[in-house]
Amino acid sequence: MSLVAHLLVRRGSAGETARWDRFAVPFERGQSVLDGLRRIRIETDPSLAFRFSCINANACKECVMLLDGKVVYACTARLEPREMRLEPLPNKALLRDLATEIAAPDERLANQRRD
Amino acid sequence: MAQAERIRLRCDVLVIGAGGAGMMAAIAADAAGADVLLVDRSLIGRGGATVMAQMTVAVALGEEVPDDVRHHLADTLAAGRGLCNPHLAALLCEHGPAAIRQMDAWHVGWARHPDGRIRQAHAPGHDRPRCAYVDFLATGPAVSRTLRAQVQRQARIRRVGDLCISDLVTADGAAAGAVGWSVSSGAPVSIAAKCVIIAAGGLTRLYRRNSASANMGGDGYALALRAGADLVDMEFVQFFPIGHLAPRLIGMDPIMWDPFRYKLGGRLLNADMREFTDDYGVSEDGTYRITRDLATYAICKEVEAGRGSPAGGVYLSFQHVDPALLSAAFGPVIERLAKNGIDLARMPVEVAPIAHYHMGGIRVSPALETGIANLFAAGEAVGGANGANRLSGNAITEALVFGRLAGEAAARAARTAASAWHESAAAPALALLAHEGARGPNPAALVAALQAVMARDVGPFRTAAGLARARAEIAALTASLGAGPGGAARPFDSARLDWFDLRNMLLVADCVAAAAQARRESRGAHQREDFPALKDDWTVNQTIRLADGHPVLAPVPASGAAMAAQ
Secondary structure (H helix, E strand, O other), rough: OOOOEEEEEEEOOOOOOOOEEEEEEOOOOOOEEHHHHHHHHHHOOOOOOOOOOOOOOOOOOEEEEEEOEEEEEEOOOEOOEEEEEEEEOOOOOEOOOOOOOOOOHHHHHHHHHOO | OOOOOOOEEEEEEEEEEHEEEHHHHHHHHHHHOOEEEEEEEOOOOOOHHHOOOOOOOEEOOOOOOOHHHHHHHHHHHOOOOOOOOHHHHHHHHHHHHHHHHHHOOOOOOOOOOOOOOOEEOOOOOOOOOEEOOOOOOOOHHHHHHHHHHHHHHHOEEEOOEEEEEEEEEOOOHHHHHHHHEEEOOOOOOEEEEEEEEEOOOHHHHHHEEEEEOOOOOOOOOOHHHOOOOOEEEEOOEEEEEEEEOOOOOOOOOOOHHHHHHHHHHOOOEEEOOOOOOOOOOOOOOOOOOOHHHHHHHHHHHHEEEEOOOOOOOOEEOOOOOOHHHHHHHHHHHHHHHHHOOOOOOOOOOOEEEEEEEOOOOOOOOOOEEOOEOOEEOOOOHHHOOOOOOOOOHHHHHHHHHHHHHHHHHHHHHHOOOOOOOOOOHHHHHHHHHHEEOOOOOOOOHHHHHHHHHHHOOOOOOOOHHHHHHHHHHHHHHHHHHOOOOEOOOOOOOOHHHHHHHHHHHHHHHHHHHHHHHHOOOEEOEEEEEEEOOOOOOEEEEEEEEOOOEEEEEEEEHHHHHHHHHH
């Protein structure tokens, strides 16, 4: 019997009412939550937003989010064959879905000197 | 919905890409007095390849044993199989020591002997120990962190993350700036710049299995091509032979086994648990001697012959190494491996070739100038220094050296250049950003489809039939992409980012396939199964220029060959 991970993802952007989407992902031993999220984008919903850069190495530290209420890196949190609840960081400005504004303030476009 | 108001920026020197090369370029241009804007489509200093480099930096420091720049250059040229641009290779080797000493002064933390000498490992292809590193598997992150700290210390350097550059703007044949969009808000952005440096890295994301960041989709090459610049050596993609394959590891980069090999040797074994590199002319016997192109060849041939490991690679074993030695060499890493269920003293791991680095890139002069006035390139975005195969350890050296030289050159040019910005020149690029069509096919799925095509037909082994099939499929994917991104711009629209990425990836993928199709020989990282031998009359670099949106190849006799003949 093949096992399934159910990712329950808090969706929406700033100013919208949040909704919860539930995605079923085939469970493969050893995979990360980030693997599951990337698979959802390819197979189901390319609009699902989350940050990542290095994919697997835990070097870029961009895929930070809440898993069952705890702060994790999605690339090192293991996918499990159960319901896993994913939310954006609560203390950062929401951009969309699981992506939040984590850039240093002086590295944001909004804070630059305009021409 | 009305499009958000355009954000207009202006600077002397625009640096695109905030990896090792881009940060170094920004530091150097600022030090030379230019007003610098450093942008990245990801966060500053987090994306790109440098942060992922767990290995070494090759440089003739002579701390381990006596060394000289000439020896490093000879090894670099030999690895490049006759196709290196010798001027660029010489720059890399000559300026390497100063760059590495500068990083040392900035406290990067090179591994040292008890007497204070910098440790230099002996990596394959080098005639002596030459490769500095930071323990444990931390070279890239340490280099990134150090450069990031230096960039931040220079208050004048403006840094902007989450800014995706979609096109360069040229006017009267000179670079005038760039157009892009804010990933975090979706708003269009224009940047008037006297000089532009492309430091956006390589193209490993074109392949399903790769060792770099998700933002390495060849965008720097595509930006240069569309601006009218030439690329060179695009057929030469380096595959790192022993990328981690199984069991599944998380929290570690797949190229992690290289430091294990240069410290501890290790044995590459086939399904019969036999060291097989002897069959390909390199006797290792527990040492690390085989170069990347040969190792990739040997591993692929073993798998093809049915002597591969269960996951489709070969075994790498350290079971013969004393566990105390393993712990001493890689203490904290051994613990991370244990968390992944891997005990090297008791089991081998499975490894297979993985897309790692691109030798080809933007064609530049020894001053890092492209053929377009005031447009420069740095780092992996540059083609030519490494010819048909890169010597291990040369990538970070290249990033630091070319970054610095490009930054200095651009700052010099900006002193006398007037801004060439014209709104009319930027209009087509701005119109593409304002495009609001229906949302087309799933762009994330198209990226995956392209990666599968490239892995199948444009990997380390190529045939005329496979390359023709790949180009046809790339053309079909390009047709399905449509003329512009779907939907209106909005905050953190991943699908929109994929659309702009695909536009670049498909163009660059076609360049790689076209150059590979034309080169009817095997050399270094380019192996044609239908033309298995190296041919002297192919001691030629192929340049690529865009005409009517399609790559046009032109052969140029390799200047290294001309120099050697003198």
